Amino acid sequence: MTNERKAPVYTHGYKNPAFAGLNERSAQSHANWLLPHLKPGMRVLDAGPGPGTITLGIAEAVAPGKVTGVEIGQPYVELANSAALEAGIANVEFLQGDALHLDYDDSTFDVVFSFAVLEHIPNPIQALKEWHRVLKSGGIIAVGSSAVSWHAYPPQSPLGGEGLDFYMKVWEQNGGHPDMAKTQPQLVRQAGFSDIEIGGFYVSSDPAQQAATWPDRIREPDFVRQAVDSGFATAEKIETIAQDIEAWADNPDAWYLLAWFWALGRKP
Ligand SMILES: C[S@@+](CC[C@H](N)C(=O)[O-])C[C@H]1O[C@@H](n2cnc3c(N)ncnc32)[C@H](O)[C@@H]1O
Numbered sequence: 001m002t003n004e005r006k007a008p009v010y011t012h013g014y015k016n017p018a019f020a021g022l023n024e025r026s027a028q029s030h031a032n033w034l035l036p037h038l039k040p041g042m043r044v045l046d047a048g049p050g051p052g053t054i055t056l057g058i059a060e061a062v063a064p065g066k067v068t069g070v071e072i073g074q075p076y077v078e079l080a081n082s083a084a085l086e087a088g089i090a091n092v093e094f095l096q097g098d099a100l101h102l103d104y105d106d107s108t109f110d111v112v113f114s115f116a117v118l119e120h121i122p123n124p125i126q127a128l129k130e131w132h133r134v135l136k137s138g139g140i141i142a143v144g145s146s147a148v149s150w151h152a153y154p155p156q157s158p159l160g161g162e163g164l165d166f167y168m169k170v171w172e173q174n175g176g177h178p179d180m181a182k183t184q185p186q187l188v189r190q191a192g193f194s195d196i197e198i199g200g201f202y203v204s205s206d207p208a209q210q211a212a213t214w215p216d217r218i219r220e221p222d223f224v225r226q227a228v229d230s231g232f233a234t235a236e237k238i239e240t241i242a243q244d245i246e247a248w249a250d251n252p253d254a255w256y257l258l259a260w261f262w263a264l265g266r267k268p
Helices: 053-062 074-087 124-134 165-173 184-190 207-219 221-229 235-249
Strands: 044-047 067-071 092-096 109-115 135-146 194-204 257-266
Touching (some): 044 124, 067 074, 074 092, 109 124, 165 207, 184 257, 207 221, 207 235
Parallel strands (some): 067 092
Antiparallel strands (some): 135 257, 194 257
16 A cells, blocks of 8 residues: 655654554544444444554444554554554554555445544545545544644643644644644535534543653654744744643643544435
């Protein structure tokens, strides 16, 4: 499933993938809005499964149906396949590939699920149309994404407000959409889906986990170069914010709630 097209930049990166916070996700915690729609025997695509922790729960729900995760980042493909092996879940496979250009025939899947991926894709409607193509008639699209400006940080955090504005600008420059959830339902409709339902939820995240992730991400030399060259921040400002995040996580009153929004629809 390789191709000659230029892959989009994944701003969060693959450094230390096992510790990026994604491995705390499960189908119960992040996709319980989809679970009632899953039935044994369904054929499911997970577009951009990352380390596959949500995918494994989906695989259990549709067994003996088969679940395929198509993931662009090779480090995650390896992690996800190892996790499936370790958990003894045999009806799931993780393949390296670009979920915008799938090697599957039209009308292959009963469900296409994709969580926290549209915000990293330059043209999300192109992705939704591709997923529409590979769904059977009556099949379910199930997408979840975030809106960074709707996250909550009581009482306050360098992760919110203008603290990480330079990160969001780099993310947008790389073709991403930090506030993806705000347009997600309309894009699902524009891609041709009907019977759309939407919802959302907050997930509390350990500040220590955030402090173990964000400073590394923003100190990454390629990231600093891009932010500085583009005039989004100085290297000094980035270092100050990195240190502020580490100090914030030591505060017993630090909280971090991530805002997630989902949209479910059907291919007519
Ligand atoms: C924030 S992670 C979410 C992973 C997983 N869905 C979860 O919620 O735990 C986004 C994932 O999308 C993958 N990704 C980004 N663009 C992709 C593409 N065009 N095709 C396949 N995967 C892609 C990234 O490599 C990354 O693993």
